[in-house]
Amino acid sequence: MNLWMNARGTLMNRVPESHDEIFKLMKTQALGPLLIAREAEGDGAEVKWLSRYMFVARVDEVDILFHDSRSLDTTVAATFAGRKDLTRLLLQQAGVPVAPGGVAKSLSKVEAMQKAMGSPLVIKPKTGTKGYGISVGVQEPGELRRAFRRANKSDNGVLVERQMPGIEYRVLVVGGAVVGALGKEAAHVVGDGRSSIAELIDAKNIERAKNPHLSTRLIKVRKHIRTNLERQQLNVESVLAEGRKVYLRHEANFSAGGETLDVTDDLPESIKAITVAAVAAIPGLELAGVDIMLDPDADDAAKAACVLEINTNPGIGGHHFPAVGQPRNVARAIWRHTRAMMTARLAWREGLMN
Template sequence: MDNINEEWLSHLQPSMIENAQGYQLDAYLMALEGWRRGLTLKWHVKDSEKFKDMRTWYVEKPGHLFSLSSKERVHYFFKTRGDLVSNGAVDIGKDKQQTKVHLEREGVRTPQGQELTQLESIDFAKEVANKVGYPVVVKPSDGSYGRGVFTNIGTEEDLENAINYIQKTLEINDIIIEEHIPGDEHRLYVVGDKVVGAMLREPANVIGNGENTVKQLIDIKNEQKKRNPRLVSCLIKQNPETRHFIEKQGYTLKSVLPEGEKLYLTDKSNISIGGDPISVTDELPQSVKDVAVAAVKAIPGLVHSAVDLIVDRSGDQVEGVVLELNPTAQIGGLVFPMKG
């Protein structure tokens, strides 16, 4: 938190974005930047003009569809995605298994694994996990916001519990079992041949000061997040899952954390559940950026996209291992990081 910059960007003053914060921020940022550059900005409603042919969702509420035009041309946008991205690319990006197939075909490293459906037995799932090699990751084939993602599973019992939760509690049939790659999770944003932004996604955490309890530290950090236009809707929740994770590390919400000690509150790095976006655009090795660019090129019709990847530093070289692509990505964490 030492490097927080609450001045942000000179053309994005708080009064301009007070009604477009959190997950609603992305379309506004894109539209505002086009308008700032002298383009004509027009907001649209569902199924108007070119949007009848574009993949969109949850657009009954205004503020997600817009166009930017000059004298020569006009382009249409759904949130952060422009009309040069094909519907086929969007469909592939939403399907984690199809994404893996395309990445592997083009030689882009991605975790090894296999897709399963509800029709396949738990015993078969255990065979797949043994083939992949523990620890494994279990996640829905089509999902977002970290919903139903279980990482670093080391036993058959935990594997079965995870699958039952996804398929029975969340009522999601198709899942992927894949190898667990150690490393830090990042989101890179690629436009054409260039990475234009990158952030480390650090799981929700607090740092002790020797005085405040864990609960108080969470409250303090949430107050800081409320001052960030993107993170105002991404507060750390003090729910049973959080409490259980804290207790596994020998603490409770009432514990006073020693000064300087960092306590992680979850093993999921999603910004939407309280994770910290930390800007690392200038720090990431070019080799990792090249992997992200190659991943986007592996999908036909994809000209810009977010790339979620693990930075694996366990070997002789730093490697990027692609987890998934998001053609309609949230960029608020890249523009308004927690640090950087």
């Protein structure tokens, strides 16, 4: 099930000049909460900003506080979702498919798990966001040691999982419903027969800078990219043959230069149901971005899907400004659900008092 094969549109959707205002506002306000605040104001709310990521929307004498795109989530739910090991446990208990793996508190344990599961592995910190500390495609003993040290910064162990084949998607669930889905592809360049990899990256960054979501997620040539190129017997000065595609990183995180493709209408309902169940597995979580891997070559539909992570700050701008495909106004869905839930909660409390 390779939804990228059905992609329509140019490599990078052109952002109309009317979005210049958004770029100006992004100097003081983060994109996600900015989009929600605009929907709140359009709905008659008075918005007061507290910081770059926080604002209060007052409507019908009700104050609704947002931190990034979050408002209704309980503190306990957000804490659980921030712990990859606890999230994995809750998903397993709910029958949501996850990759084989578990927690390892020592390098010897990681080595034993590799022997049992095979390679390649994904090694992650037990907590963290934006792909920090995650190593993908780990196989060799030296890679294993480096990946363990990188993920075990707090000395409380790491999460080790079998790297599953397939294509990664980010699905946004709000109030028990899927409101947007994006294909995720790791940072890469395609040769033109003339330009070096460094020049191809610069050209891609120029296009990313025109997109409000991707403008803050440019591809940065650091050690990880240089090492990955060396494994392919390349460096940033290499000139690629026309049409040759080279991946700069293994992980498909948007913050690491990943591409975005809207697949909301094409994602099967059975897969959407898995992502809804994944969020429901953490009681008190109203909004989350679910990273799910789909294997287009799986001969068993039950084994084709695997939930990788749940993100409570999912970067909703990617749905409004996908690199390819139709924009989705998920901010409107978030605002309307939040307003409805807050109104219902207040009515319930007033009913108890009366």
